[in-house]
Amino acid sequence: MMRTAIFPGSFDPFTVGHASIVKRGLPMFDRIVIGVGVNDNKRSFMTPEERVAAIARLYANEPRIRVVAYNDLTADLVRREQASFILRGLRSVKDFEYERDIAAMNNRLSGVETVLLFTEACYSDISSSVVRELIAYGKDVSAFLPRPE
Numbered sequence: 198m199m200r201t202a203i204f205p206g207s208f209d210p211f212t213v214g215h216a217s218i219v220k221r222g223l224p225m226f227d228r229i230v231i232g233v234g235v236n237d238n239k240r241s242f243m244t245p246e247e248r249v250a251a252i253a254r255l256y257a258n259e260p261r262i263r264v265v266a267y268n269d270l271t272a273d274l275v276r277r278e279q280a281s282f283i284l285r286g287l288r289s290v291k292d293f294e295y296e297r298d299i300a301a302m303n304n305r306l307s308g309v310e311t312v313l314l315f316t317e318a319c320y321s322d323i324s325s326s327v328v329r330e331l332i333a334y335g336k337d338v339s340a341f342l343p344r345p346e
């Protein structure tokens with residue numbers, strides 16, 4: 198039985214904080230499917246296609262990582278990919294209650310277990326929304342965006 202984890206998120210854009218979670222999660226699973234959630238109600242910075250392409254480029258040399266877009270529930274993606282785990286990151290107590298509630302609901306919907314990894318301290322202040330704000334004001338964000346390994 199393949200141990201598959203879904204790493205779901207908006208990834209608008211995918212940051213070094215996200216890349217750290219993927220890198221540290223990889224030894225725990227046979228494969229990780231990075232699921233780019235498409236939310237029509239949320240105005241996005243990059244299109245879902247751009248986000249998928251950018252992330253896929255990062256992991257082009259890692260056959261155990263796949264990137265897909267999805268526009269239904271994470272629990273539905275879990276079933277499609279026959280995954281047993283959801284991988285998520287935890288930066289602070291602010292993230293905690295939100296993550297606990299979606300983990301409980303996803304478990305209810307598809308029996309999946311959520312595995313949470315603490316952020317690396319050096320990335321605890323990095324979020325996609327902060328990176329978007331810096332870009333909007335013309336700042337150099339290259340330090341926050343991962344490069345292919």
Ligand code: ADP
Pocket residue numbers: 205206207208209212213214215218284285286287288292315316317320321322323324325
């Ligand atoms: P969502 O919109 O579903 O919260 P995000 O793209 O913002 O999606 O984040 C996806 C996951 O990555 C979440 O579990 C989030 O807590 C985690 N994450 C985001 N930034 C970091 C970071 N700097 N360090 C660790 N985990 C992070």
